[in-house]
Amino acid sequence: MTRFFLFTFLLAVPAIVLSVASKIETGKAVTPLRVSRVCALLFGVFLAVAAIAAITGPHRIDLLSLLRQDGAAASPEHTIVFSVRIPRILLAAIVGATLSTAGAVFQGLLRNPLADPYILGISGGAAVGAVLGIIAGLDFLPFGVPVLAFLGSLITIVLVFGVAGKRRESQSGTLLLSGVIVNAFCTAAIMFLISTASGTRLHGIMFWLMGDLGLADTSQTLLGGVALLAGFIVIYLHARALNLLVIGEEQALQLGVDVEKTRRVLFFAASFITAAAVSLSGLIGFVGLLVPHLIRMIFGSDFRLLLPASFLFGATFLVAADTLARTALGPSELPVGVITALFGAPFFIYLLKKTEAGRCRF
Amino acid sequence: MPLLNVDNVSFRYGEQWVLRGIDFAVEKGDFLGIIGPNGSGKTTLLRVIDGILAPQEGAVLLEGTEIGKLRREALARSVAVVPQYSALAFPFSVEEVVLMGRAPHLGRWRFEGDEDNRIARKAMEMTDTLGLAARDMESLSGGERQRVLIARALAQEPRLMLLDEPTAFLDIRHQVDFFDRIRSLNRDRGLTVIAVTHDINLAAHYCDRIILLKDGRIGAAGPVDAVITEENIRKAYETRVMVDRHPGTGSPRITLT
Numbered sequence: 001m002t003r004f005f006l007f008t009f010l011l012a013v014p015a016i017v018l019s020v021a022s023k024i025e026t027g028k029a030v031t032p033l034r035v036s037r038v039c040a041l042l043f044g045v046f047l048a049v050a051a052i053a054a055i056t057g058p059h060r061i062d063l064l065s066l067l068r069q070d071g072a073a074a075s076p077e078h079t080i081v082f083s084v085r086i087p088r089i090l091l092a093a094i095v096g097a098t099l100s101t102a103g104a105v106f107q108g109l110l111r112n113p114l115a116d117p118y119i120l121g122i123s124g125g126a127a128v129g130a131v132l133g134i135i136a137g138l139d140f141l142p143f144g145v146p147v148l149a150f151l152g153s154l155i156t157i158v159l160v161f162g163v164a165g166k167r168r169e170s171q172s173g174t175l176l177l178s179g180v181i182v183n184a185f186c187t188a189a190i191m192f193l194i195s196t197a198s199g200t201r202l203h204g205i206m207f208w209l210m211g212d213l214g215l216a217d218t219s220q221t222l223l224g225g226v227a228l229l230a231g232f233i234v235i236y237l238h239a240r241a242l243n244l245l246v247i248g249e250e251q252a253l254q255l256g257v258d259v260e261k262t263r264r265v266l267f268f269a270a271s272f273i274t275a276a277a278v279s280l281s282g283l284i285g286f287v288g289l290l291v292p293h294l295i296r297m298i299f300g301s302d303f304r305l306l307l308p309a310s311f312l313f314g315a316t317f318l319v320a321a322d323t324l325a326r327t328a329l330g331p332s333e334l335p336v337g338v339i340t341a342l343f344g345a346p347f348f349i350y351l352l353k354k355t356e357a358g359r360c361r362f
Numbered sequence: 363m364p365l366l367n368v369d370n371v372s373f374r375y376g377e378q379w380v381l382r383g384i385d386f387a388v389e390k391g392d393f394l395g396i397i398g399p400n401g402s403g404k405t406t407l408l409r410v411i412d413g414i415l416a417p418q419e420g421a422v423l424l425e426g427t428e429i430g431k432l433r434r435e436a437l438a439r440s441v442a443v444v445p446q447y448s449a450l451a452f453p454f455s456v457e458e459v460v461l462m463g464r465a466p467h468l469g470r471w472r473f474e475g476d477e478d479n480r481i482a483r484k485a486m487e488m489t490d491t492l493g494l495a496a497r498d499m500e501s502l503s504g505g506e507r508q509r510v511l512i513a514r515a516l517a518q519e520p521r522l523m524l525l526d527e528p529t530a531f532l533d534i535r536h537q538v539d540f541f542d543r544i545r546s547l548n549r550d551r552g553l554t555v556i557a558v559t560h561d562i563n564l565a566a567h568y569c570d571r572i573i574l575l576k577d578g579r580i581g582a583a584g585p586v587d588a589v590i591t592e593e594n595i596r597k598a599y600e601t602r603v604m605v606d607r608h609p610g611t612g613s614p615r616i617t618l619t
Contacts, residue, residue, distance in 0.1 A: 029457060032473050111451040237470055244462060246451055253414055254445070255518070256438030256466030301452040304473070 003327065006056045010049060010320045014313070017045050022298040030302040038299060042312035049316050050093070053323040054085050058331050091221045091280060092213050092322040092336075093315035096287055098228045098277035100314025103288030104295075104306055105235055105270040108242045109263060110172050116289040117274040120179035120267075124186025125156030126278040127209060131193045134204045145208070146220060146279040153275035156182050161267070210335030211284030213322050224280050231273035232311060238262050242303040284337045286344035287318055297351060363426055365390045365554050366411065366522060371420035373403075373410055380406045381417070381578045388556065390521070393548045395565035395586075396558045398575030399599050404558045407575065408526055411556065413437055424522070438466035442515035443524045446531070447507045450499055456510050457495040460486055463517030478517075485516035489543060505536035512543065523547075525557040529564070537561070541568045566590050566613045574598050590614040 021041065055061040059080055102117035110119070118124075129152025130145050138144030163178035194205060208215075216224070241262045244252040249259050274288075291314040292306065299305050318336070321343065325336040364387035373381040381403045388394055398404050409415040411422055413429040422429045429437055442463070463485070464478040474482075486492040489509040494502065502510065508528055515523055525544065529537040545568050547553045559565050565572055565586075572589040574582040576598040582589045592605045595616060603616045 029461070030473070107452070113451065240465060240468070240470075243454075243458075244465060246454075247459075247462070248445075248448055250414060251443075251445055253434060254412060254438060254441075254443040255462060256433075256435035258434050296452060300458075301454050302458060 003056065006052055007324065007328075010052050010056070010323060013048050013052075014045050014316055014320065017041065018294070018298060018313075025299050030300070030305045035305050035308065038305060039308050039312060042309055042316070046093070046312055046316045046319070049320050050089050053089050053092075053319050054081050056323050057085060057327055087218045087221055088213055088322070088326075089319050091216050091224070092319045094221060094224045094228055095213065095277045095281045095284060096291075096314040096316070096318025096321075097311045098224070098231075098273045098314075099284065099288035100291035100295075100310040100317070101228075101232055101235065101307060102270040102274045102277075104292035104303070104310045105242070105266055106288075107292055108246050108303060109266055109270075110176060111246060111248075112172075112176070113293070114289075116285075117270070118183075118283070118285075118288070120160050120175060120271065121156040121182035121186065122153045122271060122274050122278060123283050124183040124190075125152040125154075125159075126150070126275065127283060128152050128186050128189050128193070130208050130279075130282065131190055131197075131205050134208065135193060135197050135201055137201075143220070146216065149279035150275055153271075153278060156186070157268075157271045157275070207335050208282040209337075211282040211337030211340070212333075212335050213281050213318075214326070214333065215282070216280040220280055224276050227276035228273050231269045231276075232307075234269040235266060236304075236307055238266055239303040239307055242266065242307075243301075246301070246303075282335075282337070284318070284340055286337075286340040286348075287314060287321075290340075290344045290348050291317055293348070294351060364388055365392075365425060366556075367423040367426075368407075368411065369421050369423060371407075371410060371417040371422060373406060373415060373417045373419075379578060381410065384420070384578075384580060386573060386580070386583060388522070388554060390554055391548070391552045392554050392556075393545065393568065393570045394556045395569035395572040396556065396575065397560070397562055397565050397572060398581070402575040402598070403578040404575055405526065406578075408443075408524055408556070408558050412441060412443055412524060435466045438518060440520055441522045441524065442518040442520035443526060444508075444511050444515045444528045445526050446528065447504065447511060453498045453500065455495070456486075456491060456497050456499060456502070457482070459499055459510055460491070460495075460513045460517050463514040466518060481519065482513075482517045485513040488516060488547070489513040504531055505533075505539065508532060508536070508540055509543070512540075516547070520553075522554045522556065525555065525559070527558055527560060530560065537564060544568070562590065562595065562616050566615065567608070567611065587614060590616065 025038065061077055061081060099117050106115040106117060106119055107113060126149040129148035133145035133148035138148065160175065160178045160182055164174040194202065197205060241252070241257045244255050244257050245259065245262065253259050292310045295306055295309045295313055299309050321339040322336045325334045325339045328334060366388040368384055368386050371381055371384045372379060384407060396404050396407060406415065410417050416430055424440060460482045461474050461478065464474050464482065468474065483492065486495060489512050491506065491509050491513050494506060494510070499507065499510065529540050532540060541564060544555055548555050557569065569586060571584060572586055573580055574589050574594055581598045582594045590605060592603060595603045595605065602619045604619045605614050605616050608615045
C-alpha cells in the first residue's frame with residue numbers, strides 16, 4: 001500500500017508541475033530571469049522525486065527516525081539510504097541529465113527531431129566493448145566493462161566522423177548515414193558475440209543492453225558527473241549558436257556563427273558525455289529522445305532554456321524510472337530501459353496527440 | 363571609398379570556373395540588381411560577396427577591408443542576408459526569429475537586453491510583423507514569413523542588405539509589397555541593397571543599376587536603361603524578347619515574343 005502511494009507521488013509530482021508550467025510558460029521570450037525561474041522549479045521537482053526515491057525500496061525507511069538519528073551513522077537504515085540508494089540516485093540523475101542534454105544537442109545539430117544520443121553509433125560501439133568485457137569476465141574488475149564500453153564508443157565516434165569526412169555541404173546526412181551503418185555493423189557483432197556466450201553471461205549482457213543502473217560504483221559515478229559538468233558548460237556556451245544552427249547552417253553563418261568550429265565542438269562534447277554515461281549504465285533508450293521534446297513542447301525551442309531544463313528534467317525522469325525498475329517487481333529488478341520505453345512511448349504519443357498542430361512538428 | 367568593392371573576382375567549384383573576372387563597386391545607398399539565366403553564377407556571386415565562398419582569385423572588400431579577413435560576427439554586423447524561406451526543424455516564434463538578428467551584436471553570454479528588444483520591435487514595425495510576434499513561424503503565410511526574414515535582417519542593423527531571390531515563391535501582390543518595402547528602406551534610410559532575382563521586370567522596376575551575368579562573366583552592367591535592352595537580354599538568355607517602356611514609370615519592360 002505504501003509502495004503504491006510512493007509510486008503515485010513519483011509520477012504525480014513531475015506531471016502536475018509540468019502541466020501547470022505548460023499553461024504559464026508557452027510562447028514567452030527567454031530571459032536570464034526566466035531561465036533561473038524554470039531551473040529553480042525543475043530543481044525543486046528533482047529534489048522531491050529524489051527524496052521519494054530514497055525512501056522507496058524493498059526495505060521500508062521510516063523518514064522521521066532516519067532524520068532523528070543523524071549521529072548514529074551505523075544504523076542499517078542510514079547505510080541503505082546513504083550508501084546504497086543515494087549513490088544510485090546520483091548515477092540515475094547523471095545518466096538521465098547526460099542523455100537528455102546530448103539528445104537536445106544532436107536534435108539541434110542534425111536538425112532532426114528523430115535524433116537521439118545514440119544516433120551516431122555511440123551505442124553500438126559501447127555495446128560491443130561492454131559485451132566483449134562481460135564475455136571475458138571483466139565484470140568482476142572494478143573498471144573493466146565501463147572502460148571497454150567507453151573505448152568502444154570512442155572508436156565509433158572516430159570512425160563515424162572519419163567516414164563523414166570534412167565535406168560541409170552534406171555533412172549532416174553523411175554523419176547520419178555513417179552512424180546508421182556503424183550501428184548496424186555493431187548489432188551484427190553483438191549478435192555474433194551473444195550466440196557464442198555461455199548462459200551465465202547472457203543475463204549480464206541482456207541487462208547491459210537494456211540499461212542497468214546497478215553496475216557502477218561511487219567513484220565511477222563521480223567521474224561520470226565530472227564529465228557531464230565539463231561537457232555541459234562547453235555545450236551551454238554554444239546555446240545561442242545552436243538556435244541559429246537549427247535555422248540552417250548557411251543562415252547561421254550569415255548571422256555570425258563560426259559554423260564549422262561550433263559544430264565540431266558540440267558534436268565532440270555531446271558524444272563525449274554520452275560515451276561516459278553509456279559506459280556506466282548500458283543502453284538506456286528513449287530518455288534522450290523523449291525529454292528534449294517534452295521540454296520543447298512546454299518551454300519552447302530556445303536552447304538557452306531547453307538545455308538546462310532538459311538536463312534537470314532528464315535527471316528527474318531517470319531517477320523516477322529507476323525507482324520503478326528496482327521496486328515494481330518486488331525484490332528482483334527490471335532493466336531501467338524497459339521502464340523508460342514502456343512508460344515513455346505511450347506518454348510520448350499522448351503528448352503528440354495533445355499538442356496543438358502549430359506548436360510542434362514532426 | 364565605395365561600400366563594397368568586388369575586385370576582379372574569379373571562383374571555381376573544383377575545376378569548373380563559375381565566376382570569371384567579376385569587377386564592380388557598390389556605393390552607399392545603391393540599389394543594385396543582379397540578373398542572369400540559370401547557372402550564370404548569380405547565387406555564387408552573392409555567396410562570394412557574403413564571404414560564404416572564398417574566391418580563388420581577386421577579393422571582395424567591404425569599406426576597404428577584405429571580407430575573408432573579417433570574423434563572421436563582425437561581417438554579420440555589416441552585411442545581412444534575406445534568404446529564401448526554408449522550414450525550421452523546431453518551432454520558433456516570430457519574435458524569437460527576429461531577435462536572432464541581434465546575435466552578432468551580443469557576446470557569447472549576453473542575453474538580449476532592452477536595447478535589442480527595442481531594435482527588434484522597430485524592425486517588426488517597419489515590416490508590419492509586430493502583430494505576428496507571438497505566432498509560430500510555420501503558421502505564417504509565405505508573404506508573412508518573408509517579411510519576418512526582412513525584419514530579422516533589419517535587426518542586424520546592417521549597412522548592406524543582400525536579397526537572394528526573396529520573392530521566388532510569392533504571388534505578384536506580395537512580390538510588389540516586398541520590393542516596395544525594400545525600396546522605401548533604401549530611399550528613406552539609405553540602406554544599400556543588392557538583390558539577386560530572376561524577374562527582369564521587377565529588377566527593372568525597382569533597381570537603380572543592374573548587372574547582367576552570363577556564363578560567370580558580366581554581360582552588361584550599368585543603369586537600368588543601358589542593361590535591359592533587346593540585344594543584351596537576347597544574348598544572355600538566348601530568348602527573343604521585346605523591350606518597351608512601362609507606361610506608368612517609364613522603366614524598361616520586357617515581353618516575350
